[in-house]
Amino acid sequence: MSKRNDIVDDDDLELDDDLVDDDPELLSRPDPAWRRRTAIEMVVSGVIGLYASFVLSIEALVLAGDANADLSCNFNDKINCATVAKHWAADLLGFPNAFVGIAAEAVVLTVAVALVGGVIFPRWFMRTAQVIYTVGFVFAWWLFYMSYFVIGALCPWCLLITLTTTLVWAGLTRINVREGNIGLPGRAGPWARQFVAGGNDWFITIALLVVMAAMIMVKYGYTLL
Secondary structure: OOHHHHOOOOOOOOOOHHHHHHOOOHHHOOOHHHHHHHHHHHHHHHHHHHHHHHHHHHHHHHHHHOOOOOOOOEOOOOEEHHHHHOOHHHHOOOOOHHHHHHHHHHHHHHHHHHHHOOOOOOHHHHHHHHHHHHHHHHHHHHHHHHHHHHHOOEOHHHHHHHHHHHHHHHHHHHHHHHOOOOOOOOOHHHHHHHHHHOOOHHHHHHHHHHHHHHHHHHHHHHHHO
């Protein structure tokens, strides 16, 4: 009897190294229930991010009409959406970044809903989505860097978008790694698939968000009281 026959089913994630060496594609076979859960997480985060982008877009239009407008998230000098929105980084492409957020979240929501419905996209599509959303992920964190270190003020809605973008990116990466769309050399591929299949990547995601929260509390905690 071959080693492959010793495998119980697709949900058995504790595979021997010998089995992985025998057939490295075993771990990359789609798990519908696992994929659906991850896609639902992406949908929830995407909806929240889309809402935040809409709010920021409206406030950008308000500021365009009145530069001294008092926005709903202007709490003080340090927690102030208007201060952030008036900086050049908020209009990096010549128009409010929130408009880009609306487009990006709408696209990723469409993909996530399709994944919930069981759609299997081709590898080239998932890789392209990964590259594009990784750019968005880096951009969101660059904006946080600019707000924190350069502008010296924080926008609550922007922070929410950074949070949701991180969660969506983590979910997309989780699917692509688990299903082998992101190829890693040698034994790193099967190891990475086992790592995410066991939910261990959540520790990395949570740690990143905890670091962001800690940075905010250390520098601006007193303004939240």
